[in-house]
Amino acid sequence: xxxxxxxxxxxxxxxxxxxxxxxxxxxxxxxxxxxxxxxxxxxxxxxxxxxxxxxxxxxxxxxxxxxxxxxxxxxxxxxxxxxxxxxxxxxxxxxxxxxxxxxxxxxxxxxxxxxxxxxxxxxxxxxxxxxxxxxxxxxxxxxxxxxxxxxxxxxxxxxxxxxxxxxxxxxxxxxxxxxxxxxxxxxxxxxxxxxxxxxxxxxxxxxxxxxxxxxxxxxxxxxxxxxxxxxxxxxxxxxxxxxxxxxxxxxxxxxxxxxxxxxxxxxxxxxxxxxxxxxxxxxxxxxxxxxxxxxxxxxxxxxxxxxxxxxxxxxxxxxxxxxxxxxxxxxxx
Numbered sequence: 001x002x003x004x005x006x007x008x009x010x011x012x013x014x015x016x017x018x019x020x021x022x023x024x025x026x027x028x029x030x031x032x033x034x035x036x037x038x039x040x041x042x043x044x045x046x047x048x049x050x051x052x053x054x055x056x057x058x059x060x061x062x063x064x065x066x067x068x069x070x071x072x073x074x075x076x077x078x079x080x081x082x083x084x085x086x087x088x089x090x091x092x093x094x095x096x097x098x099x100x101x102x103x104x105x106x107x108x109x110x111x112x113x114x115x116x117x118x119x120x121x122x123x124x125x126x127x128x129x130x131x132x133x134x135x136x137x138x139x140x141x142x143x144x145x146x147x148x149x150x151x152x153x154x155x156x157x158x159x160x161x162x163x164x165x166x167x168x169x170x171x172x173x174x175x176x177x178x179x180x181x182x183x184x185x186x187x188x189x190x191x192x193x194x195x196x197x198x199x200x201x202x203x204x205x206x207x208x209x210x211x212x213x214x215x216x217x218x219x220x221x222x223x224x225x226x227x228x229x230x231x232x233x234x235x236x237x238x239x240x241x242x243x244x245x246x247x248x249x250x251x252x253x254x255x256x257x258x259x260x261x262x263x264x265x266x267x268x269x270x271x272x273x274x275x276x277x278x279x280x281x282x283x284x285x286x287x288x289x290x291x292x293x294x295x296x297x298x299x300x301x302x303x304x305x306x307x308x309x310x311x312x313x314x315x316x317x318x319x320x321x322x323x324x325x326x327x328x329x330x331x332x333x
Contacts, residue, residue, distance in 0.1 A: 009056055012093050013042070016086055020052065020095070021045035027054070036061035041098065051098045053082060059092040067094070067214035070136070073190070074213060077130035079123050080206040081213070099209030105197035105233055113236070117228070119207045120200055121248045124224055128189040128257055131218065139191060139219025144183055148176045148276060150283025159286035160328055171320035178317055179279075182272040186220035187258035193217060195224035196231045221252075221259065222266065226274035230307050232281055232300050245270055271311045275318075278308040305329065 013022060026043035030053060040054040057064055064087065074081045086095035104116055137143075152172055156162040164172070192199075193215045201209030225248055229241045249266050252259045260266045281304050285297040305325065312322035 005056060005058065008091060009040075009054065009093055012088050012091065013054065013095075016095065020049070020085070022052075049085075049097065052085065053096040053098050055094040055096060057092045057094070059090070062092070062214075064089050064092060064094060066216075070213045070216045073130070073135070073216075074127060074210060077190075078126045078206075080203055080209045082209075082211065099201040099203055099211065102202040103198055104200040104202060104208060107202045108197060108234060113240070116200075116202065116208070117244050118247070120195075120228060121244070121251055123208060123210060124192075124195065124228070124248065125251050125255060125257065127192065127224075128221065128252065129255060131189040133188070133218060136190060136216050136218045139183075139188075139217040139223070141180055141184060143217070144180045144276060145176065147280040147283075148179065150287065151279040152283075154283040154286040154290065156324075156328070158290050162328070168324055171324065175312075175318055175321035179272055179276050182269065183220050183276055186222060186269050186273070188218055189221045189257070191217050191219045191223045192227070193223070195227040197228075197234050220269070220273050221257065222270040222273045223277070226270055226277055230274040230278070232278075232304050235303055235307075242267065271314065275308055275311045278304050278311075282308070 010024065010027070013024060013027070016022060017024060021044050023043035023045070027040050028042075030039040030041040037055060037057045040056065042052050042054055044050060044052050055064075055067075057067070068084060068087065068089075071081050071084060075083075080099070082096035082099055084094055084096060087093070104120070108116055152164065152169075156164065192210070192213050194212050195210075199210065199212040201211065203209040225245060229236070229244055245267060246263060249259055249263055253261075260269070282301060285301055285304070288294040288297050305328065309322055309325045309329075312318040312325060
């Protein structure tokens with residue numbers, strides 16, 4: 001912990017030491033994510049704030065404006081997000097309330113899953129109910145396409161060294177067009193974009209705590225459900241997933257969210273947006289390794305690949321994509 005940004009961060013915290021009764025010597029890494037952001041935890045003697053979180057977001061890479069905007073948006077919708085206590089937008093630092101150390105990923109098990117996912121469903125419905133157009137960026141065709149393109153560029157070509165034939169390139173292009181067509185046809189709501197077990201915190205009040213929402217957009221209504229129940233970090237038997245998705249669909253319809261009357265259509269949309277996400281994630285995990293030197297996500301690739309293969313095999317028009325995905329199974333991850 002001797003880099004120059006850390007020195008700048010310490011100087012900023014020193015200016016807050018008295019007002020927040022900070023223990024500057026207690027500053028320790030809390031977590032890092034798949035971006036340039038990193039987080040620290042610091043002790044405090046201020047009543048009600050025994051520990052605080054410090055976000056370090058280099059402004060040239062991770063401007064704070066979107067985090068601040070979405071934090072306020074979700075808090076106003078009733079979600080449990082970190083409270084912004086102090087900010088230094090110019091240098092890229094925030095002092096935040098601490099939602100604790102218990103992630104959904106750590107706490108989920110066959111016995112706890114129904115209870116935890118019920119709370120996550122309630123929060124998701126609250127967020128979607130607050131949705132308005134022209135507030136967040138649109139999850140439009142261009143963005144969906146850029147994300148899908150990560151799959152052939154970084155996963156197939158860079159990570160696996162696959163040389164695609166003209167036929168395979170054409171098949172991938174056609175599959176992407178079909179996926180995007182489905183995604184754009186869905187009703188639009190606020191989309192967290194990484195609403196999964198690593199970004200949901202188990203909290204005593206207003207569970208779950210919701211973090212890592214700065215990339216939120218306005219897009220397909222099933223996207224966050226696919227993030228949650230087709231999670232890259234934990235998997236469940238399909239009958240349980242279907243049950244949870246049904247409960248989400250029923251809860252959404254009950255309060256007037258624009259969900260299809262037919263659950264079969266809703267589940268199909270859930271699968272197709274999940275496939276878009278998993279193809280993107282395969283590309284991102286490969287890029288994190290090859291471009292950014294982060295190898296921690298490689299071990300998650302087999303599960304994400306299986307999700308993608310299973311979904312693509314269920315739909316006749318996606319069978320050519322399924323064959324391409326299956327051909328990568330034998331390649332060493």
